[in-house]
Amino acid sequence: MRKLAAGNWKMNGLAANLAEIETLVAEHGDAACDVLICPPATLLAPMAATAAGKIELGGQDCHAKTSGAHTGDISAAMLKDAGATSVILGHSERRADHGESDADVAAKSLAAYEAGLIAVICIGETEAERDAGTTLDVTGTQLAGSVPDTATAANTVIAYEPVWAIGTGRTPTLEQIAEVHDFMRDTLAKRFGEEAKGMRLLYGGSVKPSNATEIFAVSNVDGALVGGASLKAADFGAIISAL
Ligand code: 13P
Numbered sequence: 001m002r003k004l005a006a007g008n009w010k011m012n013g014l015a016a017n018l019a020e021i022e023t024l025v026a027e028h029g030d031a032a033c034d035v036l037i038c039p040p041a042t043l044l045a046p047m048a049a050t051a052a053g054k055i056e057l058g059g060q061d062c063h064a065k066t067s068g069a070h071t072g073d074i075s076a077a078m079l080k081d082a083g084a085t086s087v088i089l090g091h092s093e094r095r096a097d098h099g100e101s102d103a104d105v106a107a108k109s110l111a112a113y114e115a116g117l118i119a120v121i122c123i124g125e126t127e128a129e130r131d132a133g134t135t136l137d138v139t140g141t142q143l144a145g146s147v148p149d150t151a152t153a154a155n156t157v158i159a160y161e162p163v164w165a166i167g168t169g170r171t172p173t174l175e176q177i178a179e180v181h182d183f184m185r186d187t188l189a190k191r192f193g194e195e196a197k198g199m200r201l202l203y204g205g206s207v208k209p210s211n212a213t214e215i216f217a218v219s220n221v222d223g224a225l226v227g228g229a230s231l232k233a234a235d236f237g238a239i240i241s242a243l
Helices: 015-028 041-051 076-081 092-097 102-115 127-131 135-146 174-198 209-216 233-242
Strands: 004-008 034-038 056-059 086-089 118-123 156-160 200-204 223-226
Touching (some): 004 200, 015 041, 015 233, 041 076, 118 135, 156 174, 209 223, 209 233
Parallel strands (some): 004 034, 086 118, 156 200, 200 223
């Protein structure tokens, strides 16, 4: 399976930051793994002109409907039209800020498939849930509810992002990452059979150049979803090289 280094720029990035993509294309355009950057929607089209097929681009959310009276929202087809191949769905920041439920994420994933986009579906427990010992219950419920029955290895990537590890500089132990990733693979295999073997499982949450190599060596970790460290080509480039 080809590994995936995915960068989530969140609500960061202006036209001046397109230079980071030029550097990434120049230095990692032929990387041994797939490279995906999910910028704010305003930068998708200008980035597509620079990425020139060397780096894949994605959105950070889409609406479940294809078009219509939904002011401020963006459809999967619009993302595709602007040059995206993928879309992050169900990020914990969207679940928290916009009250997105597992059912919402599943509906958005279906819209992504319909438009020909890969859905990068995010799950992960809060610190309180981990402390209560419910991490596998929580992530299992999220997996069951957020991933549609029509998910395949080609149209779906799952990202495990413990909420308490996002932007905090704290990461789970390698054993904790392995436990959840092995659990996700087993859970997906029970539902999707052989197809589950090819579904890429990303770890996300405070991934940086200094911890990428050890995290990528963990069982069933097929890449990373990187926030802060994806904003600078030098940092993200080092993570790409570690894959
Ligand atoms: P950080 O890498 O900044 O912790 O963010 C992770 C994340 O939320 C990626 O989607």
